Structure formats: C-alpha cells, structure tokens
Amino acid sequence: MILGLRQETIRIEQKAVRLINAGAPFYIYSDRQTSRNPLPPLKGIHIYGPYDNQTSSEPLKRAFKGIEIIGLCPEGEKRVENSLVGLLELLEGGYTGGVAFGDLKTEFRLERVYIPTSSDEIIKYKVGRLEEELREIKALYEEALRRGNIPVAVVGGTAHKSFSKRREQYLEAKRLLLREEVPVQYASYYEVESGGYGILYQIDQKRDVSYSLWNFSLNIYTKAGGLPWIVRQRNEQPLDLSIGIRFSRMPNRYAVGHAVVLDSFGRLVGTITLSKFYTVGMKIPRKEMKAFVSKVLEVSLKDPKIAKIYESGKDTLNVVFYRPNLFHPEEILGVKDALEDVKSSVVDVDEVKVGFIGVIQEPTFFLLDEEKEQKNVRVGTCVAINENTAIVSTTGSFQEGGQEREKSMSYPIIVCCQNLGKEDSPFTDLKEVCKHVIDLAGLHWQTIFPGLVRLPSALEFAQDVAQMYAKGISPPENSWLQRTLWFI
Structure with a gap:
C-alpha cells in the first residue's frame, strides 16, 4: 500500500x-533535580527556577542578571492601555488565581527586574507611525544594556497574529523593533462579536489568567535569551x-x-x-x-x-x-x-x-x-x-x-x-x-x-x-x- x-x-x-x-x-530544570517523575514546565520552573540560572555547566549558564520591560501601546486605545498596565502589575506583583504566579523576578530567579506599572510610563504611539518613537525606545534599550539587563518591549494592541484583521499593527511592532535589535512580546486585546482573544482581553474581562501569565512570562524570558529547561x-x-x-x-x-x-x-x-x-x-x-x-x-x-x-x-x-x-x-x-x-x-x-x-x-x-x-x-x-x-x-x-x-x-x-x-x-x-x-x-x-x-x-x-x-x-x-x- x-x-x-x-x-x-x-x-x-x-x-x-x-x-x-x-x-x-x-x-x-536543575542539575540537582530529584524527582523521578516528569515535571511539566509550570511546576519545574516554580520549584527549581530556569535551568540556566543554577546549572554547573559553564557553557549553559545565564549571561544576564536582569530584565527591563519597555511598555508600548497605541494612542486612544484606553481599554488596551488599562489592561496592559494591569498585566504589567501582575508581572511585578504576582497573581493568586487558579495557579499561583509569584512574579517575574521570583519565578525566573532574576536579580533585577524593572517593570513600568503606570500609564505615564507607557509609550503611546500612533499605529502606522511607530517609527516616530524609536529614538526614545532605543535610548531606554541602551540604558538597560548599560545596567547589565536585557530590555524587552511589551507591546499592547488590538491585533492578533492568528487573524488577518488588524494584523499590520502586530507586524509593524515586530518589524521595526526587531530592526533596532529590541526583542518584542506582543500582548493582544482582540475582540469579536462572540468574545475575544489574548491576555489583555482576559484581564479586562477579569478572567483567570494564571496559565496565560505563565506562558507570557516564559516568552519574555526566552526572548531575553534565557534557557528555561x-x-x-x-x-x-x-x-x-x-x-x-x-x-x-x-x-x-x-x-x-x-x-x-x-x-x-x-x-x-x-x-x-x-x-x-x-x-x-x-x-x-x-x-x-x-x-x-x-x-x-x-x-x-x-x-x-x-x-x-x-x-x-x-x-x-x-x-x-x-x-x-x-x-x-x-x-x-x-x-x-x-x-x-x-x-x-x-x-x-x-x-x-x-x-x-x-x-x-x-x-x-x-x-x-x-x-x-x-x-x-x-x-x-x-x-x-x-x-x-x-x-x-x-x-x-x-x-x-x-x-x-x-x-x-x-x-x-x-x-x-x-x-x-x-x-x-x-x-x-x-x-x-x-x-x-x-x-x-x-x-x-x-x-x-x-x-x-x-x-x-x-x-x-x-x-x-x-x-x-x-x-x-x-x-x-x-x-x-x-x-x-x-x-x-
């Protein structure tokens, strides 16, 4: 046949x-791991931290000590802005929903973390004209590197990579920021008649974001160059x-x-x-x-x-x-x-x-x-x-x-x-x-x-x-x- x-x-x-x-x-997750049963990432990282933080293997050790978040969102999108601030507050202060999330610094065993947690600290930009804000973003990026930290841009928006509608908003952020060597994690607030998609939509609707928050944090860590397991x-x-x-x-x-x-x-x-x-x-x-x-x-x-x-x-x-x-x-x-x-x-x-x-x-x-x-x-x-x-x-x-x-x-x-x-x-x-x-x-x-x-x-x-x-x-x-x- x-x-x-x-x-x-x-x-x-x-x-x-x-x-x-x-x-x-x-x-x-650790050279000293004792469990004989497979641990899924959520439990493994929570118990041991990411692998590159404490491994005895010199070539696999983490090369950075901290992460700094640069927050961005489109002008005039108040729900996106409020939800983005809410997300950043959870990364800073932790979450006690269905599954506990300590905070980005604790769970990933980082020495330093800077996260903007107010609207004043979020860079607002006009969709299609993000290039106008690149000088400010680049300055924040270089300051973070001088402090020995990895900068990661967290961009809120109404696009979602799974849907063609408004996708250009997502592509613009990725295209321009990566060109400037700034790693990007996109946070979506994508609304449809029957509901919505993305972590910002979940936060706005006051849903349990335990697993989404863990996934989001894992993405930030790996985009900074981390090796979680x-x-x-x-x-x-x-x-x-x-x-x-x-x-x-x-x-x-x-x-x-x-x-x-x-x-x-x-x-x-x-x-x-x-x-x-x-x-x-x-x-x-x-x-x-x-x-x-x-x-x-x-x-x-x-x-x-x-x-x-x-x-x-x-x-x-x-x-x-x-x-x-x-x-x-x-x-x-x-x-x-x-x-x-x-x-x-x-x-x-x-x-x-x-x-x-x-x-x-x-x-x-x-x-x-x-x-x-x-x-x-x-x-x-x-x-x-x-x-x-x-x-x-x-x-x-x-x-x-x-x-x-x-x-x-x-x-x-x-x-x-x-x-x-x-x-x-x-x-x-x-x-x-x-x-x-x-x-x-x-x-x-x-x-x-x-x-x-x-x-x-x-x-x-x-x-x-x-x-x-x-x-x-x-x-x-x-x-x-x-x-x-x-x-x-």
Whole structure:
C-alpha cells in the first residue's frame, strides 16, 4: 500500500507495521533535580527556577542578571492601555488565581527586574507611525544594556497574529523593533462579536489568567535569551547539532533558506538566513544547498560553546537535518558536499555522521487508544509503517506525577529517516529516530504545557523564522537576537 501525501508518496509495508513506545521527553530544570517523575514546565520552573540560572555547566549558564520591560501601546486605545498596565502589575506583583504566579523576578530567579506599572510610563504611539518613537525606545534599550539587563518591549494592541484583521499593527511592532535589535512580546486585546482573544482581553474581562501569565512570562524570558529547561537525549549516540531548515518563497522564483540550530543539550545556538537564490520546483539545487549548509555549519561550529566540545578530543560529529516533506537526492548531495568541506576546514574530526529526517505535518489521521476512555494516545506512541518511517505522536496525553493528564485528540506527524541504518547515519533503528523527534518537540520553550507541540522544535522554529522573513521581519545580520528566540 502507498500513502499519498500531496507532494510525497510513502510506502506502507505490512510486515513492518508495529507499535513503538518511544516514551515522553524528560524535562530537566536543575542539575540537582530529584524527582523521578516528569515535571511539566509550570511546576519545574516554580520549584527549581530556569535551568540556566543554577546549572554547573559553564557553557549553559545565564549571561544576564536582569530584565527591563519597555511598555508600548497605541494612542486612544484606553481599554488596551488599562489592561496592559494591569498585566504589567501582575508581572511585578504576582497573581493568586487558579495557579499561583509569584512574579517575574521570583519565578525566573532574576536579580533585577524593572517593570513600568503606570500609564505615564507607557509609550503611546500612533499605529502606522511607530517609527516616530524609536529614538526614545532605543535610548531606554541602551540604558538597560548599560545596567547589565536585557530590555524587552511589551507591546499592547488590538491585533492578533492568528487573524488577518488588524494584523499590520502586530507586524509593524515586530518589524521595526526587531530592526533596532529590541526583542518584542506582543500582548493582544482582540475582540469579536462572540468574545475575544489574548491576555489583555482576559484581564479586562477579569478572567483567570494564571496559565496565560505563565506562558507570557516564559516568552519574555526566552526572548531575553534565557534557557528555561533542557531535555537529555536518550539515544546511544547523542546528536551534537539538530538543524531545522525551511525556505521562504519570494517573488520571481526566488527562495531564501533559514536554519535553526540546537546543540546536544537543546540550547539554541542560533538562527541563520542565507541570501536569496533562484529555484525551480520544490527542490533546492545541490550548489545552493551546499552553500546554505556550509554557512549554517560554519556559524554553528564556531560558536564558543560548541567549539569547547571538540577541544576535549571528540573525533565524531553527529548532525541531524530536519525539513518538511522529504529531502530530494540533490539536496542530500549538497549537504554531504558541505559536510566534507567543514570536516577539512572548520572542525578537526575523523568522522561525520548525518541524519536526514523528513517530516510530513499535514493533518492526515488520528491515532486512537481503544483501551482508554478518552481514546487519546500518550505522547511517545509511534507506529512503524516501513523500515525507516513512523507515525509519531509528539502531542497527546502525558504522565504528570504518576497520573495521566489527558489532552484533546491531536494529529500525529509522519517521520522518515531517509538514511536510517546506513554507515553515515547516526541512527541505527527507527525507535532511536522516534525518541529524538519526541525529545526535540519537548524543547519548544513557548508554552508551559507539555504535549502540545507537533513538530520537532528546530523545524517548528525554522518555520516561524521563514514566515516572519516573508513579512519583512528579521533582526539585523549578526545581531545578538539571532541567538535568542526572537521569533516566537
């Protein structure tokens, strides 16, 4: 049987079909963590704080001591302004709703936090003319850096990135502030006839904002460059670099390559964008693929924290590349060309192993567990459909403190390791591939809820970068923001 998936066809081999229990990712918030049961982010951060605050690993330690918030909102939007002030007061003073939130400083173990909590401290701007306020914003940004703090702009508004109406307000804030190297967290007050969306709407309606406040704070922390948790790799050969690649389709048949790189701990190494090139069809020509991957590997392997790995005499480089759909043979050759160049000129290793993992994300079918009342499968449930391809549940129910936490049914993804078991592959069996995909999905530092993110994070993040680039949103090349999660 052949499974047809738009641009791809994958053969289902009846003799290969089997259930694989790859298990769920294990979140780690501290080197001294004692709990043997997986802790979801909300509990883990509340108990231990973010991982980079107290780790004994020098390369993973947090590089900043404090965060300063710069508040902005459109002129004349009084409900937005009042709700934004209310939000900032909660970040400053904490919240005692359904789930306790101490405050931004306490929960994320920061030494210094400055948060404006009055309307007078909020910068008002005219929508479409935010550029007029950039001088004042830039001055606040530079003052924060001089004090050794990371500035983050919190922008209130009536747009919501999920809706096309008024989206330009959201895009303007992202585009202009990122251009000035100011990380941005947007706070939405989006109202419709039947209700509304966004944390500011919830505050205005006096709803419980416990979980939204935790998510909002987590986004601020990661945009400042923080590392809230890691996931230990469970494979015999840990991957040194996990690289998600996506391409923005530009006018006149041009494309731009984007890569997001995570290291063996799950730390974000950075985002890399290649200049545009001409392409026809859905494949990336070998020459362009080589140029793109060469730049990605060169930047990654020269990262000081990565370089230290090889100073101790490590002689094998293990890399995995993720892309949507399958790699074209010409693209694979381009990657291998780049690896040969890197092996001889950038890093001194005896061997390079590389995995090519194509991910089909289109919602195709459910996996159901008939033994459970709600039928929803647990994160880590996988089904092999041929020797190198599996249906993988990166989302679903999960264990918390020994108890099952149910989630609504969600679509699995299809994962194919195109060179599984080959001499040049770091993966020897399909279960290893499934484990790595699931662990990588657990490194999406945008939500406190485990079991919600379908794609492995390097690919999910690369998709975000590509979508923003197509809208004219990206930080300057070589900006410090490229080593943070500016795009979430």
